[in-house]
Amino acid sequence: MSHSLSSSIPGFAPAPAAIPVRAVLPWAAFGVVLALALLYFVGAEQGATSLISGHAVHEFVHDGRHLLGFPCH
Amino acid sequence: MTGVTFWASPATDGGSSLMAGRLLARGMVAGVIAACLAFLFARIFGEPQVNLAIAFEAAQDATAGMAPEPELVSRAVQATFGLLVASLMYGAAYGGIYAVVFAFAYGRMGRISPRALALLLAGAGFLTFVLIPGLKYPPNPPGIGHPDTIQLRTATYFEVIALSVCVMAIAILVGRRLALRLGAWNATLCGVGLFVVLTALMQATAPDINEVPANFPAVVLWRFREAAIGMQIVLWSALGLIFGPLAAAVLAPKTGGRRLAR
Ligand SMILES: [Zn+2]
Numbered sequence: 001m002s003h004s005l006s007s008s009i010p011g012f013a014p015a016p017a018a019i020p021v022r023a024v025l026p027w028a029a030f031g032v033v034l035a036l037a038l039l040y041f042v043g044a045e046q047g048a049t050s051l052i053s054g055h056a057v058h059e060f061v062h063d064g065r066h067l068l069g070f071p072c073h
Numbered sequence: 074m075t076g077v078t079f080w081a082s083p084a085t086d087g088g089s090s091l092m093a094g095r096l097l098a099r100g101m102v103a104g105v106i107a108a109c110l111a112f113l114f115a116r117i118f119g120e121p122q123v124n125l126a127i128a129f130e131a132a133q134d135a136t137a138g139m140a141p142e143p144e145l146v147s148r149a150v151q152a153t154f155g156l157l158v159a160s161l162m163y164g165a166a167y168g169g170i171y172a173v174v175f176a177f178a179y180g181r182m183g184r185i186s187p188r189a190l191a192l193l194l195a196g197a198g199f200l201t202f203v204l205i206p207g208l209k210y211p212p213n214p215p216g217i218g219h220p221d222t223i224q225l226r227t228a229t230y231f232e233v234i235a236l237s238v239c240v241m242a243i244a245i246l247v248g249r250r251l252a253l254r255l256g257a258w259n260a261t262l263c264g265v266g267l268f269v270v271l272t273a274l275m276q277a278t279a280p281d282i283n284e285v286p287a288n289f290p291a292v293v294l295w296r297f298r299e300a301a302i303g304m305q306i307v308l309w310s311a312l313g314l315i316f317g318p319l320a321a322a323v324l325a326p327k328t329g330g331r332r333l334a335r
């Protein structure tokens with residue numbers, strides 16, 4: 001294998017330029033928090049815990065909750 | 074996607090931050106489109122099994138002399154609009170997480186095209202967020218879980234996903250480290266081996282939960298789980314295939330035409 005010019009992983013040609021970590025980090029935090037909030041409402045609200053009283057949210061997303069693999073009843 | 078530039082921190086260059094923001098937005102869009110396809114699959118193959126399970130549950134309640142549960146949201150709405158909205162939220166959420174991972178991985182996983190990396194990461198996402206947790210705690214139709222154990226089942230479900238993410242991250246980081254010494258092929262094999270061992274350890278130590286009633290129809294349970302896994306395969310493969318070209322367009326240099334001329 002000839003990879004003497006490559007500063008990246010041996011066996012690969014030089015990698016394309018990565019996006020700097022500190023440019024991704026704010027977006028990563030924003031995206032992950034948003035994703036967790038969405039997953040919470042699909043998967044756990046009015047099940048294990050409840051921010052909104054009643055069962056309307058649970059019943060509305062009920063079939064999705066079961067088919068997407070979240071624990072339900 | 075407007076307002077993206079305002080997020081650029083002064084410490085980083087605006088172009089990179091803009092790129093990361095656009096990748097996140099496109100990941101969520103790809104997730105929403107993929108979720109529409111997954112919804113269609115679930116509507117056709119999943120809903121009949123959900124209805125059979127609910128019929129079984131109602132029959133059990135009737136023989137036990139329990140009154141039928143009141144419907145706050147009609148079954149028709151749950152099976153259509155409710156399922157669609159749940160799928161879209163799920164698709165947008167995992168589309169976003171997936172795009173964040175893509176933004177970190179691009180350029181750090183050797184020379185691989187954006188489209189190929191998109192597909193590879195979609196496969197890894199399916200494995201990490203769906204298949205490995207699902208092998209321990211498979212999706213269940215209505216009429217199976219006890220209401221008293223919902224806290225425990227929800228906690229263990231999210232824990233096993235978190236552990237699965239850790240196992241995948243450890244395997245990839247160790248594999249990348251070893252690549253410098255062993256070369257890409259052997260390092261990948263070592264990473265996969267480590268992943269299998271850690272996954273087996275995790276699966277063996279997580280508590281077992283079995284609440285399937287003894288007389289629950291086995292075929293309904295199997296068909297439901299088939300539909301659930303099929304829905305996820307549709308979602309993740311569509312996510313990878315749709316996000317690839319979208320990401321490639323973000324990452325392509327703006328001066329592509331001039332580059333060819335040089
Ligand atoms: Zn349920």
